[in-house]
Amino acid sequence: VPHDQQRKVDALAPTHFDAPSGSHVPIRYDGEWPVLAIRVQELFGFDRHPSIANGTVPLTLELLSPAHRPIQTTRDLPGFWRGSWADVRTDMRGRYPKHVWPENPLLAIATSRAKPRGT
Template identity: 95%
Template sequence: DAALLDRLDDWLLPFLTGAASFAAINAGTLSAGLTSLVPHDLQRKVDALAPTHFDAPSGSHVPIRYDGEWPMLAVRVQELFGLDRHPAIANGTVPLTLELLSPAHRPIQTTRDLPGFWRGSWADVRTDMRGRYPRHVWPENPLAAAATSRAKPRGT
């Protein structure tokens, strides 16, 4: 902390365009300043090992949260249809904790074993969700279904 404070003019000042008070400095500005201290090749390595987002099979770019014990991905369950392996970071060594969400973005289940979820409790979740959200797709075999971020796929 002391070293950062001593060099504040070097790493933060270039990013303070228009900020007239400490309260006006947003998290993005602070992050950009701190990132500028890290060599570019190391930044790329961190981005590869700990990405900020996950590209879901549905095409959505879902943010990964790093504020808990394990990295967390909160994603609607339909956006993972067809995914037969559990999402992970750090070259596949750290599985993401999945907070599987309903179409209304309410938690359905939390898992660190997506294939096990598809084989196990998916049948019960499917039964419950079909009653609550009849306009959405709830396939018997989610591994064979196309991922979607829509209520019903186009053309059905």
């Protein structure tokens, strides 16, 4: 594949997603749709759904707990924040009290860490 064509492929179908938390998370292309498995806290403050191919292909988000266990799968992140986030938050706050679980995740700062000590 010529170099310029390879650059186009890399731009349209990247191997990783740069999360708002600063993490460089791999994208899986092994199914019908590309999948991004990412801890939910790493998407705080993100108000649109992640996509590839110049915004034409939404990523299927496999939202994970701090222990990297699946919480929910969605292709509508804004809808998740507005809808089932409240139930997920309630459940996760009890299971993972050392992590941040804001009422409004759109106003929170994305993080890949637990709460700082003493808070």
